[in-house]
Amino acid sequence: MPFIGDQPDNCLRVQRAGAAVCLNVASLTAQGIQQSISEVISNLSYRDTAMKLSRISHTYGGVKRAADLVELVAFLRGDTLQLQTVADREGFISAFALDFIAAGFMLAFISGIACSACCRMVCDLLLRRRGRRHDDTAEKKQKRA
Incomplete structure (x- = not known):
């Protein structure tokens, strides 16, 4: 009531x-x-x-915490700007640096793809050279015979 x-x-x-x-x-x-x-x-x-x-x-924090906050607001005479968190002033994404985290993951992903492509190229080149040497050795053996 x-x-x-x-x-x-x-x-x-x-x-x-x-x-x-x-x-x-x-x-x-x-x-x-x-x-x-x-x-x-x-x-x-x-x-x-x-x-x-x-x-x-x-x-x-229960009732005690609520009472403490009311007393704090009364002490500050209603000026609660200093009670605002970074997330209140900035957006959620920038407050928690999610944009930098996403950029880091993207950079790591692209770097991983680039490293994978480079490794594949090097392996292909090495296998081609090895295959040529193997083919050259087989041709020399056939010519000798």
Whole structure:
């Protein structure tokens, strides 16, 4: 039951996530409260979603971390530019140097193909020379005979 401030917005967010039922304080009745409580208790998806949101919250530091961030924003008087990460200011690709990584893989791939082609050329040349020598030796033996 949200009353003031950011509570209505927070209630709607949690309801959209599937972890709560929001009640309108202006049209609140005993029957409406009872139906909402019954809905939340009987429908296990509310419990599962609330547990999922709780795990996510704990992963990122839980309530203490959220309170610390709120205090930090208040201390900075709302100026949160220094809290932005490189990925916020730049695109995902350049923030994680994916363009350089892709260029490196492309260079390695092209170098591998070039080395393979060079090795094949050298091997072909060596085999041709060896084949000529072998053929020349066979011709000399036939001429002697």
